[in-house]
Amino acid sequence: xxxxxxxxxxxxxxxxxxxxxxxxxxxxxxxxxxxxxxxxxxxxxxxxxxxxxxxxxxxxxxxxxxxxxxxxxxxxxxxxxxxxxxxxxxxxxxxxxxxxxxxxxxxxxxxxxxxxxxxxxxxxxxxxxxxxxxxxxxxxxxxxxxxxxxxxxxxxxxxxxxxxxxxxxxxxxxxxxxxxxxxxxxxxxxxxxxxxxxxxxxxxxxxxxxxxxxxxxxxxxxxxxxxxxxxxxxxxxxxxxxxxxxxxxxxxxxxxxxxxxxxxxxxxxxxxxxxxxxxxxxxxxxxxxxxxxxxxxxxxxxxxxxxxxxxxxxxxxxxxxxxxxxxxxxxxxxxxxxxxxxxxxxxxxxxxxxxxxxxxxxxxxxxxxxxxxxxxxxxxxxxxxxxxxxxxxxxx
Amino acid sequence: xxxxxxxxxxxxxxxxxxxxxxxxxxxxxxxxxxxxxxxxxxxxxxxxxxxxxxxxxxxxxxxxxxxxxxxxxxxxxxxxxxxxxxxxxxxxxxxxxxxxxxxxxxxxxxxxxxxxxxxxxxxxxxxxxxxxxxxxxxxxxxxxxxxxxxxxxxxxxxxxxxxxxxxxxxxxxxxxxxxxxxxxxxxxxxxxxxxxxxxxxxxxxxxxxxxxxxxxxxxxxxxxxxxxxxxxxxxxxxxxxxxxxxxxxxxxxxxxxxxxxxxxxxxxxxxxxxxxxxxxxxxxxxxxxxxxxxxxxxxxxxxxxxxxxxxxxxxxxxxxxxxxxxxxxxxxxxxxxxxxxxxxxxxxxxxxxxxxxxxxxxxxxxxxxxxxxxxxxxxxxxxxxxxxxxxxxxxx
Numbered sequence: 001x002x003x004x005x006x007x008x009x010x011x012x013x014x015x016x017x018x019x020x021x022x023x024x025x026x027x028x029x030x031x032x033x034x035x036x037x038x039x040x041x042x043x044x045x046x047x048x049x050x051x052x053x054x055x056x057x058x059x060x061x062x063x064x065x066x067x068x069x070x071x072x073x074x075x076x077x078x079x080x081x082x083x084x085x086x087x088x089x090x091x092x093x094x095x096x097x098x099x100x101x102x103x104x105x106x107x108x109x110x111x112x113x114x115x116x117x118x119x120x121x122x123x124x125x126x127x128x129x130x131x132x133x134x135x136x137x138x139x140x141x142x143x144x145x146x147x148x149x150x151x152x153x154x155x156x157x158x159x160x161x162x163x164x165x166x167x168x169x170x171x172x173x174x175x176x177x178x179x180x181x182x183x184x185x186x187x188x189x190x191x192x193x194x195x196x197x198x199x200x201x202x203x204x205x206x207x208x209x210x211x212x213x214x215x216x217x218x219x220x221x222x223x224x225x226x227x228x229x230x231x232x233x234x235x236x237x238x239x240x241x242x243x244x245x246x247x248x249x250x251x252x253x254x255x256x257x258x259x260x261x262x263x264x265x266x267x268x269x270x271x272x273x274x275x276x277x278x279x280x281x282x283x284x285x286x287x288x289x290x291x292x293x294x295x296x297x298x299x300x301x302x303x304x305x306x307x308x309x310x311x312x313x314x315x316x317x318x319x320x321x322x323x324x325x326x327x328x329x330x331x332x333x334x335x336x337x338x339x340x341x342x343x344x345x346x347x348x349x350x351x352x353x354x355x356x357x358x359x360x361x362x363x364x365x366x367x368x369x370x371x372x373x374x375x376x377x378x379x380x381x382x383x384x385x386x387x388x389x390x391x392x393x394x395x396x
Numbered sequence: 397x398x399x400x401x402x403x404x405x406x407x408x409x410x411x412x413x414x415x416x417x418x419x420x421x422x423x424x425x426x427x428x429x430x431x432x433x434x435x436x437x438x439x440x441x442x443x444x445x446x447x448x449x450x451x452x453x454x455x456x457x458x459x460x461x462x463x464x465x466x467x468x469x470x471x472x473x474x475x476x477x478x479x480x481x482x483x484x485x486x487x488x489x490x491x492x493x494x495x496x497x498x499x500x501x502x503x504x505x506x507x508x509x510x511x512x513x514x515x516x517x518x519x520x521x522x523x524x525x526x527x528x529x530x531x532x533x534x535x536x537x538x539x540x541x542x543x544x545x546x547x548x549x550x551x552x553x554x555x556x557x558x559x560x561x562x563x564x565x566x567x568x569x570x571x572x573x574x575x576x577x578x579x580x581x582x583x584x585x586x587x588x589x590x591x592x593x594x595x596x597x598x599x600x601x602x603x604x605x606x607x608x609x610x611x612x613x614x615x616x617x618x619x620x621x622x623x624x625x626x627x628x629x630x631x632x633x634x635x636x637x638x639x640x641x642x643x644x645x646x647x648x649x650x651x652x653x654x655x656x657x658x659x660x661x662x663x664x665x666x667x668x669x670x671x672x673x674x675x676x677x678x679x680x681x682x683x684x685x686x687x688x689x690x691x692x693x694x695x696x697x698x699x700x701x702x703x704x705x706x707x708x709x710x711x712x713x714x715x716x717x718x719x720x721x722x723x724x725x726x727x728x729x730x731x732x733x734x735x736x737x738x739x740x741x742x743x744x745x746x747x748x749x750x751x752x753x754x755x756x757x758x759x760x761x762x763x764x765x766x767x768x769x770x771x772x773x774x775x776x777x778x779x780x781x782x783x784x785x786x787x788x789x790x791x792x
Contacts, residue, residue: 045716045719045720046718046719046720046721046725046727047715047716047718047719047727047730047743048719048727074712076712076715076716077711077712077715077740077743077744077745078744078745079728079742079743079744079745081744082744124712125710125712125713125715125716126711126712126715126740126744126745127745128745226698226699227696227697227698228697228698228699228713228716228717229716229719229720230716231712231715231716231719300623301623301624302622302623302624302698302779302783302787303622303624303787306783306784306787306788307787307788309784309788310787310788310789312788312789314521315473315522316470316472316473316520316521316522316627317521317624319443319472319473319521319522319627320441320443320472320521320624320625320626320627321624322442322443323441323442323443323444323625323627324441324442324625325442329442331442331443331444332475334443344473344522346475347443347473347475348473348474348475348478348522349473349474349475349522349523349524383698383784383788384784385781385784385785387698387702387784388702388705388779388780388781388783388784389781391698391699391702391703391706392702392703392705392706392708392779393706393708
């Protein structure tokens with residue numbers, strides 16, 4: 001499963017000592033080809049971690065022979081030294097893999113080159129990585145690489161995740177699999193969402209890029225657990241071509257979307273301190289941008305997030321959130337349903353709120369803008385005392 | 397003090413039975429002239445409560461002879477019936493005051509007219525007001541009007557405020573005084589900030605409007621306690637002219653700004669569940685809009701608000717918030733100080749974070765964009781388990 005479900009990949013997850021508690025903290029994913037095609041999407045935060053700046057550059061070439069990921073430190077806001085550390089990490093991976101004759105033979109350079117090694121980091125912002133532990137860890141990880149290493153890699157990128165997250169779709173002789181960690185910037189002090197997807201389909205980087213952007217736009221980009229945008233978000237898709245299959249684009253794109261959607265739901269389901277997964281569906285919007293804007297405004301309303309935690313179908317807070325947007329709507333035509341009960345009709349009191357049951361973890365909010373025919377779904381979490389506790393008491 | 401500090405005003409605050417707990421819930425403020433000039437600013441939420449829609453219309457005329465305010469119900473999202481109730485409330489005030497010969501003689505109509513009665517409400521959204529209690533309450537309030545009634549009026553508009561809020565500035569024979577309730581949309585389910593200012597300066601409504609908009613723009617508009625925009629926010633300024641003094645505009649504007657600033661700080665200091673007042677100063681911005689945008693993004697970052705609650709000088713969360721804005725800045729030139737210690741310099745690690753003491757209620761964050769010379773100050777609160785508790789467990 002995970003990143004080794006597809007043919008042509010090995011992976012490892014080991015404890016390098018970056019985390020003080022001794023838990024696994026370093027993952028390595030190697031593409032053995034014959035293709036080394038890759039695509040990536042990154043955080044839109046203008047304050048970007050060093051590994052994001054590095055990997056954006058790597059992905060411009062469309063070729064990735066390996067990905068190295070660490071938890072235990074985000075390497076964000078670390079200045080020139082932080083960037084040098086990321087560079088040194090990529091160089092070390094290229095050197096070790098080349099020395100040990102692992103993969104690389106299909107690369108542009110006939111061996112591993114640092115410019116084709118993607119790097120991702122997650123952990124506390126503003127702290128330099130312990131390179132004296134990370135660099136030797138790369139040798140350990142390389143020695144542990146295996147075609148069954150996907151689960152171990154998924155475990156090694158966990159921070160405050162309570163479970164590791166993997167998903168796989170196989171059909172017609174080809175596979176898309178992947179691993180993920182985090183949720184938004186939910187975890188305490190962490191810069192957070194890292195995802196690596198792999199496939200053995202025989203596709204070029206342009207096709208991967210198209211499928212990945214289409215998938216993330218309606219999955220990871222619509223997860224809004226706590227409204228906080230990370231400095232480190234990275235989603236990579238690597239193709240080995242090892243299956244020899246060239247799927248139809250639509251089939252491949254749908255498989256990538258399915259894996260992303262599955263992982264995105266796992267992120268929401270494991271969000272720190274959360275007790276509810278909130279599915280916000282905006283319907284009858286004038287256009288998709290309006291639907292997304294309204295969905296996000298609802299997702300980020302702290303008062304509503306508290307109410308949902310308290311199992312209170314407080315539709316007034318939904319309306320007050322919608323009212324802050326620039327979307328097309330008439331306040332007197334807004335309708336809101338919570339778990340299927342239309343508690344607000346025409347901007348005013350609708351069905352009896354006592355009919356709404358909110359005992360389940362999943363809560364469904366439907367906001368009808370009555371302004372068109374477009375729809376978007378945003379996933380969020382409730383706001384809890386546990387969230388406050390976990391995020392107020394970690395670094396000191 | 398409060399709205400009766402200035403000459404020419406009477407006020408009352410009584411318990412009409414709108415609140416089930418029997419606390420005061422109805423306030424009346426009457427301008428006895430000789431002027432009945434007024435100005436108002438209202439919520440920019442597109443979902444506006446009935447009293448906001450009504451009072452916006454009243455204020456267009458620039459004449460207000462009385463203001464009636466209730467707590468215990470926001471009369472927001474209540475449809476045509478809610479608007480009819482607001483209208484009936486204004487009619488009742490005009491009728492009772494006219495019958496009892498209280499004020500009104502200086503009005504355009506020689507007596508009170510509903511079109512010159514402003515109405516403000518605060519409380520739960522989506523519930524109709526108990527008019528069978530509110531309308532008789534107006535008679536009780538009219539009978540209780542006095543030149544010492546300002547404090548009672550300030551008490552009657554409280555919802556979950558723990559203290560009532562008043563402020564006064566007097567100079568050169570004229571006075572500006574006022575009362576306020578709430579903070580943002582902090583209170584549980586409440587649609588919240590109501591402010592009435594009065595002055596006995598002899599100024600017309602255009603001058604009042606200019607001074608009020610200038611004052612609110614840098615005071616109430618820069619309070620961002622919990623990021624939630626109310627459906628009911630109302631700030632009114634009434635002038636009686638009773639002092640016979642015509643202050644210079646600059647002096648008057650400064651007095652209005654001082655009273656607004658004082659009340660705004662009181663709102664932050666009493667915000668629900670808060671343990672910290674956070675003063676966010678953005679300096680060296682390219683323009684004021686940039687400074688405000690960055691200040692708000694910092695003010696609304698839940699992770700940072702949690703960190704400040706935990707007295708953790710987590711500057712990485714400040715940078716990740718700045719990074720989400722469109723303001724002009726270079727990530728490598730950002731500097732951040734917390735309580736005067738420059739913990740982030742040039743987008744990277746600065747002075748030792750252990751030098752930062754955060755024991756006091758007030759926490760000062762300075763964000764230096766190094767992009768110009770403009771400045772803005774935004775006030776916010778921390779995020780606490782008490783906030784979650786108070787806002788997750790009220791209406792059911």
